Amino acid sequence: MTAQNENRTMFYGKGDVFVYRTFVQPLTGLRKIPESSFTERDNTIFGFNCQISLKGEAFLSSFTEGDNSLVVATDSMKNIIHRQAANYQGNTAEGFLKFICEVFLDKYSHIDAVELTATEVPFDHVLVPKGEGHENSDVVYRCSRNERATTTIEVKRTPTGSKIVKHSSGIVDVHLIKVKGSSFYGFIQDEYTTLPEAQDRPLFIYLDFDWEYSRWEDGTGADPEKYVAAEQICDIANTAFHELNNRSIQQLIYHIGIRILERFPQLANVQFKTNNRTWETVVETIPNSEGSVYQEPRPPYGFQGFVVTQEDVKQKKAADSTVGASR
Numbered sequence: 001m002t003a004q005n006e007n008r009t010m011f012y013g014k015g016d017v018f019v020y021r022t023f024v025q026p027l028t029g030l031r032k033i034p035e036s037s038f039t040e041r042d043n044t045i046f047g048f049n050c051q052i053s054l055k056g057e058a059f060l061s062s063f064t065e066g067d068n069s070l071v072v073a074t075d076s077m078k079n080i081i082h083r084q085a086a087n088y089q090g091n092t093a094e095g096f097l098k099f100i101c102e103v104f105l106d107k108y109s110h111i112d113a114v115e116l117t118a119t120e121v122p123f124d125h126v127l128v129p130k131g132e133g134h135e136n137s138d139v140v141y142r143c144s145r146n147e148r149a150t151t152t153i154e155v156k157r158t159p160t161g162s163k164i165v166k167h168s169s170g171i172v173d174v175h176l177i178k179v180k181g182s183s184f185y186g187f188i189q190d191e192y193t194t195l196p197e198a199q200d201r202p203l204f205i206y207l208d209f210d211w212e213y214s215r216w217e218d219g220t221g222a223d224p225e226k227y228v229a230a231e232q233i234c235d236i237a238n239t240a241f242h243e244l245n246n247r248s249i250q251q252l253i254y255h256i257g258i259r260i261l262e263r264f265p266q267l268a269n270v271q272f273k274t275n276n277r278t279w280e281t282v283v284e285t286i287p288n289s290e291g292s293v294y295q296e297p298r299p300p301y302g303f304q305g306f307v308v309t310q311e312d313v314k315q316k317k318a319a320d321s322t323v324g325a326s327r
């Protein structure tokens with residue numbers, strides 16, 4: 001392999017590969033945390049939008065010479081994902097992706113690495129009458145418009161077997177509004193400043209999170225005690241937002257990240273991407289009411305990116321104990 005080729009960006013694959021399997025074995029035995037009532041995922045509908053990329057030096061001639069002799073058609077990639085979904089024995093997206101990556105590496109010896117991302121297609125139970133009350137239907141589900149769990153994994157062939165070189169789990173499009181209990185003041189005031197300081201604003205945020213396990217094995221669900229469900233991560237974010245009188249989105253995401261990593265020491269880090277979608281005030285005071293009238297914010301929007309690691313948890317603990325000791 002020449003030095004130039006070693007670092008060349010070269011991949012091809014298939015996107016929007018939707019795959020649905022019903023009645024996958026439920027994920028149970030998760031560790032219970034105080035922020036969440038989520039204890040199991042029933043997996044009645046195990047549905048994902050997948051994107052797969054194949055990588056390998058052997059594909060160079062398909063680009064440079066139009067030689068398709070080693071090309072696995074992207075149409076075949078889609079078929080492999082569909083048919084092999086029936087053979088997956090586990091119950092998590094992470095485990096499913098690893099299983100599929102290994103199918104490709106085992107079947108085609110000229111593939112060097114497989115990168116696979118899955119975004120959940122989420123379904124919620126609908127409620128149906130039971131006696132005087134209601135219960136979850138076990139056959140009818142509603143496609144949810146809310147947040148979606150995501151997973152990415154890259155498995156590479158090495159002389160000693162396949163190796164996971166990239167893995168993360170996440171959730172995208174979490175949209176949360178806190179109607180009071182958020183401020184934003186104390187920022188630079190100069191000739192460019194027009195934004196008024198806010199002691200209390202209706203903070204509307206869009207959040208995408210990703211988290212990495214220190215040991216990828218913990219993310220497969222083989223030991224459910226070590227597995228972290230996206231639902232639990234969301235519940236921690238909801239709780240932190242509820243409890244913290246936040247001074248900015250920056251401060252909020254740091255707190256969410258610390259709380260997630262304290263609850264789940266098996267995670268190495270949490271990565272945030274957030275947008276500020278705070279509503280714009282139209283009528284500030286309404287007689288005899290605590291409320292106001294708002295409209296959608298006008299573009300452009302603000303954003304933040306931040307990674308919280310277990311080192312941050314350690315440093316915060318040390319700083320908190322110093323403050324505690326000096327009191």
Ligand SMILES: O=c1[nH]c(=O)c2[nH]c(=O)[nH]c2[nH]1
Nearest residue numbers: 184195247248249250276302
């Ligand atoms: O939480 C916020 N952080 C900022 O950095 C910022 N900047 C801004 O105009 N509004 C906000 N809100």
